[in-house]
Amino acid sequence: MIIGQAAAATGVSAKMIRYYESIGLLPAAQRTEAGYRVYSTADLHTLRFIRRARDLGFSMEAIAELLALWRDRSRHSADVKRLAEAQISALTDKIAAMQAMVGTLSHLAQCCHGDARPDCPILEELATSPATPSQMPEPAAARQRPAPSGRK
Secondary structure, X not given: OEHHHHHHHHOOXXXXXXXXXHOOOOOOOEEOOOOOEEOOHHHHHXXXXXXXXXXXXXXXXXXXXXXXXXXXXXXXXXXXXXXXXXXXXXXXXXXXXXXXXXHHHHHHHHHOOXXXXXXXXXXXXXXXXXXXXXXXXXXXXXXXOOOOOOOO
């Protein structure tokens, strides 16, 4: 099966297939006389494995470890579990960080009048706040501001 067919069969783009070959996640493909890459059924299984691992957010380094464990029939499942638990921890941290972002943005959006006034508490906060959510003070926009005269 040539690269375009392998890409279609696995959902991995031809560009990524070449990349996975270049970094050693996938063995170098056999070549036809015309120089086209040819992939075996085993290569397709490996590409599907890589894609599923990427879908679960594993890094390339972790995928390399997982592939080595997958290929090693004398592996210890504890090694696989360790990688999975590390990924769960990383995902949990990312979720917590994203929830903090949602909280901060929700608070800022509530403080914004959303009218024709040019002052914008959201922009003020973005321009003046520290980078990390844990260091963010109560937004200046939390103070109720009277509408400037002549504007609604």
